[in-house]
Amino acid sequence: MIVLKFGGTSVQDSAAMDRALDITFERLERSPVLISSAMAKITDSLIAAADAAVAGDGEAVASLLDAVKERHIKCAYEFLKGQNLNYAVTRINEIMTELRSILRGCVYLKECTPQSCDAVVSCGELLSTVLLHARARERKIDAVWLDSRELIKTDSTYGEAAVDFKATETAIRKAVTPAAGKLFIAQGFIGSDANSLTTTLGRGGSDYTAAVFGSILNAEEIQIWTDVNGIMTTDPRLVPEAKTVNEISYEEAAELAFFGAKVVHPATIQPAVAKKIPVTVLNTRDPEGIFTRISEKTAYEGLKAISGKKNVTLLTVVSSRMMNAVGFLANLFEIFREHNTSVDLVSTSEVSVSMTINKTDKLAEITADLEKLGSVSVEADKAIVCLVGKGIWKDSRNVTKAFAALEGTNIRMISLGASDTNLSALVPNGKLNEAIISLHKAFFG
Ligand code: ASP
Numbered sequence: 001m002i003v004l005k006f007g008g009t010s011v012q013d014s015a016a017m018d019r020a021l022d023i024t025f026e027r028l029e030r031s032p033v034l035i036s037s038a039m040a041k042i043t044d045s046l047i048a049a050a051d052a053a054v055a056g057d058g059e060a061v062a063s064l065l066d067a068v069k070e071r072h073i074k075c076a077y078e079f080l081k082g083q084n085l086n087y088a089v090t091r092i093n094e095i096m097t098e099l100r101s102i103l104r105g106c107v108y109l110k111e112c113t114p115q116s117c118d119a120v121v122s123c124g125e126l127l128s129t130v131l132l133h134a135r136a137r138e139r140k141i142d143a144v145w146l147d148s149r150e151l152i153k154t155d156s157t158y159g160e161a162a163v164d165f166k167a168t169e170t171a172i173r174k175a176v177t178p179a180a181g182k183l184f185i186a187q188g189f190i191g192s193d194a195n196s197l198t199t200t201l202g203r204g205g206s207d208y209t210a211a212v213f214g215s216i217l218n219a220e221e222i223q224i225w226t227d228v229n230g231i232m233t234t235d236p237r238l239v240p241e242a243k244t245v246n247e248i249s250y251e252e253a254a255e256l257a258f259f260g261a262k263v264v265h266p267a268t269i270q271p272a273v274a275k276k277i278p279v280t281v282l283n284t285r286d287p288e289g290i291f292t293r294i295s296e297k298t299a300y301e302g303l304k305a306i307s308g309k310k311n312v313t314l315l316t317v318v319s320s321r322m323m324n325a326v327g328f329l330a331n332l333f334e335i336f337r338e339h340n341t342s343v344d345l346v347s348t349s350e351v352s353v354s355m356t357i358n359k360t361d362k363l364a365e366i367t368a369d370l371e372k373l374g375s376v377s378v379e380a381d382k383a384i385v386c387l388v389g390k391g392i393w394k395d396s397r398n399v400t401k402a403f404a405a406l407e408g409t410n411i412r413m414i415s416l417g418a419s420d421t422n423l424s425a426l427v428p429n430g431k432l433n434e435a436i437i438s439l440h441k442a443f444f445g
């Protein structure tokens with residue numbers, strides 16, 4: 001079986017929904033389960049409505065909800081008729097009525113607890129999947145609408161709930177029996193806790209839902225359908241020649257995402273990673289086009305992509321006490337732990353340690369504590385340029401090539417990842433784009 005997940009822009013209107021269904025119907029023989037996000041921007045509108053309720057602004061709530069309803073009703077009238085239209089309009093009205101009463105309560109109380117907020121935002125996915133289901137039937141497909149609130153069982157951390165895999169597995173196995181020619185449709189992002197109260201998995205949580213379904217149903221593949229042709233060799237807004245990366249490992253994708261590339265982060269598809277299920281990232285508007293396959297191991301070694309992260313701060317501690325001192329580094333990193341700040345790159349010499357941080361709200365406290373260990377210097381406005389590709393640095397010609405491309409750029413620090421997957425260089429903020437363009441040219445032409 002396969003899981004297909006469609007993001008907000010891939011179901012943003014009736015035309016997009018039809019494209020998503022075209023893609024799904026072509027894969028009907030592979031026993032598909034379709035997971036959908038809310039229509040684009042709907043989750044944001046629902047959060048805005050919850051905020052307006054907290055402000056006691058009943059009028060703003062009403063106009064936001066009217067717009068949400070209008071968008072779904074319009075879509076229903078565009079592609080449904082007769083019985084299917086009736087069914088969809090009835091369901092949309094039911095969901096909207098419930099939504100209005102929850103928010104009316106919130107307006108009265110001028111509060112929207114995380115629990116209420118989850119009940120509110122879950123409506124986006126309920127609405128989009130009602131339309132997809134009705135349209136699939138209109139197009140004569142044997143489609144079943146599933147309620148993810150009954151299947152994805154979670155703890156009660158509203159807004160960011162953790163999945164209870166055992167309970168979820170039992171529920172999914174009982175309700176979902178993928179079969180060739182049959183389509184199951186379920187909501188991404190939403191679930192419910194042990195008391196059957198609605199929960200959500202965190203913003204962007206639909207990918208995670210897809211991974212949960214895929215891992216429990218032993219999917220041969222999880223397809224994430226978006227509006228780009230997969231993961232690119234670098235940001236195409238910066239380098240128009242950027243190409244799609246055909247294959248990338250979970251580990252490489254994690255490095256890339258960490259350094260700022262907008263890709264599917266393995267953490268967001270962890271259940272699939274754990275079962276080594278390949279995840280493909282494809283473009284709804286170019287379904288036959290190139291795409292990226294993320295899996296345990298790629299068939300070739302080489303540079304996969306280049307990404308960058310701006311506004312990094314470099315801290316350097318120089319101390320002669322460091323020489324031969326046991327526990328010096330442990331004490332030093334303990335300071336970062338105390339101030340809840342994570343360190344990205346580290347480089348040490350016999351008497352100095354340099355490290356970068358991204359979050360600087362505790363910079364003054366960290367610096368004061370570090371000064372107890374040695375003299376400290378702080379350099380702001382740096383950026384990390386990161387080259388990702390497992391095994392490439394075994395070939396010293398690649399290293400030479402990278403440095404040649406960076407000639408003329410003031411490099412403050414280098415870190416060759418211990419896992420041999422990334423090489424990162426610290427450059428001035430203002431030089432990051434130039435560095436990426438030049439490296440991309442050197443490696444990808
Ligand atoms: N609709 C939710 C959001 O916008 C979940 C998702 O799109 O994955 O965050």
Ligand code: MG
Pocket residue numbers: 007008037204
């Ligand atoms: Mg989304």
